[in-house]
Amino acid sequence: MALIEARDLTKHYRLGDQTVQALAGVSLDIEAGEFVAIMGASGSGKSTLMNILGCLDRPSTGYLRLADEAVDSMDPDQLAAVRNRRIGFVFQQFNLLPRTSALENVELPMVYAGVKASDRRARAAEALTRVGLGERMMHTPAELSGGQQQRVAIARALVNDPSLILADEPTGALDSQTSEEIMRLLTALNAQGITVVLVTHEADVAAWARRRIVFRDGRILEDRHTPGAAGMARSDAPAAGQLDDSSPGSFSGEVTGSNGTPAEDPA
Ligand SMILES: Nc1ncnc2c1ncn2[C@@H]1O[C@H](COP(=O)(O)OP(=O)(O)O)[C@@H](O)[C@H]1O
Ligand SMILES: [Mg+2]
Numbered sequence: 001m002a003l004i005e006a007r008d009l010t011k012h013y014r015l016g017d018q019t020v021q022a023l024a025g026v027s028l029d030i031e032a033g034e035f036v037a038i039m040g041a042s043g044s045g046k047s048t049l050m051n052i053l054g055c056l057d058r059p060s061t062g063y064l065r066l067a068d069e070a071v072d073s074m075d076p077d078q079l080a081a082v083r084n085r086r087i088g089f090v091f092q093q094f095n096l097l098p099r100t101s102a103l104e105n106v107e108l109p110m111v112y113a114g115v116k117a118s119d120r121r122a123r124a125a126e127a128l129t130r131v132g133l134g135e136r137m138m139h140t141p142a143e144l145s146g147g148q149q150q151r152v153a154i155a156r157a158l159v160n161d162p163s164l165i166l167a168d169e170p171t172g173a174l175d176s177q178t179s180e181e182i183m184r185l186l187t188a189l190n191a192q193g194i195t196v197v198l199v200t201h202e203a204d205v206a207a208w209a210r211r212r213i214v215f216r217d218g219r220i221l222e223d224r225h226t227p228g229a230a231g232m233a234r235s236d237a238p239a240a241g242q243l244d245d246s247s248p249g250s251f252s253g254e255v256t257g258s259n260g261t262p263a264e265d266p267a
Pocket of ligand 1: 013014015020021040041042043045046047048
């Protein structure tokens with residue numbers, strides 16, 4: 001059973017007397033544990049698909065199952081419950097609350113999920129440690145670099161223990177070196193078993209994924225498996241601790257295997 005099973009998804013938007021067809025019939029299976037990059041020109045329907053896969057929006061027609069639940073026919077409350085339970089989102093612009101600490105930003109999804117305050121704090125701290133920000137928890141977004149802000153957003157995506165991370169252009173606002181750091185983190189989370197689907201315009205970002213899907217005009221133009229970049233990354237992998245700007249054992253310690261190397265070898 002695939003984690004995501006989509007058949008003939010369409011999405012139309014009505015704008016005045018015009019109809020925009022954002023998705024024109026998309027069928028796709030994504031298995032648990034995959035790392036998928038979605039590419040395609042601006043306006044080709046990538047974000048529309050991500051919003052539907054993420055239960056933020058519903059298709060106009062078509063069939064969608066997520067972890068064997070028929071999400072295409074759920075009402076907004078049911079969709080919100082699935083979203084909370086299974087999905088973490090990461091966006092290009094981080095979407096953090098300003099003047100609010102990293103810790104509180106990461107606690108927010110658990111406020112909505114009704115987790116009690118002391119548990120929220122502990123889990124938020126754990127997620128921040130997992131992304132290498134154990135020593136930056138009380139910083140506000142303005143006191144963090146772009147890459148660190150995106151790591152806070154990834155920690156926020158992790159707190160409800162999702163099986164799926166959906167990242168819509170997560171490196172779009174970052175320089176290439178910081179992008180690589182974020183891709184390394186997403187790759188490590190994927191190696192820990194989280195399914196990752198990301199949208200990107202950049203070939204070198206897509207190269208980290210093990211499957212690449214190209215969209216055109218609301219349809220899948222190409223869908224193929226790729227070696228993934230764990231391999232490329234391996235040769236210039238950072239020394240232990242190099243990515244870690246907080247404390248020993250947080251970022252590099254958490255995301256590598258017990259032998260200190262990424263968990264998976266390239267095919
Ligand atoms: N809320 C909306 N209302 C009307 N049209 C929309 C809306 N969202 C997206 N579209 C249109 O749907 C098409 C696909 O958009 P989108 O999925 O955002 O593409 P991408 O993420 O690939 O750039 C575009 O033509 C866009 O203008
Ligand atoms: Mg988009």
